[in-house]
Amino acid sequence: MDRSSLSSSSSSSSNRERLDVALHSFGFEFGEMSPQRVTGRLLVNPMCLQPFKVLHGGISALISESMASLGAHLASGLQRVAGIQLSINHVKSANLGDLILAEATPSSIGKTIQVWDVRIWKLSDPSNTESSKSLVSSSRVTLICNLPVPDHAKEAIENLRSQAKL
Helix, strand or coil: CCHHHHHHHHHHHHHHHCCCHHHHHCCCEEEEECCCCEEEEEECCHHHECCCCEECHHHHHHHHHHHHHHHHHHHCCCCEEEEEEEEEEECCCCECCCEEEEEEEEEEECCCEEEEEEEEEEECCCCCCCCCEEEEEEEEEEEEEEECCCHHHHHHHHHHHHHCCC
């Protein structure tokens, strides 16, 4: 790989990290980003754990809200969105070292209100994702959309536009 490819690759990675600094600080990585689907993954690490050594429910909530907001932002034509309700069910634990996958998909996309479903699974066998997925949590996020984007946030929109499939 030549020097310009490395620079471009690290720049792209850095831009993706800026999409959600809080999630990135826990090691979360976004995958697909489109108005129809947002995916990501996280290797459960000590920063993500409750004192009982299982994935902290707050991290699941942060993943759900962030992924739904990103999808709604894309689906609304890059308008500002804000969460107005989060309902989450934690059905199984994820432990230190588990690889978790997350997927957000819209269940309703309106001009003013969007509702997104977010599912988080852990993998018992990372080499076989489909047969080894076990649901950790399921959530529904309701967001208000089409809010004006403040001037200080316009750079974030350009970063997202360069990272997402629009």
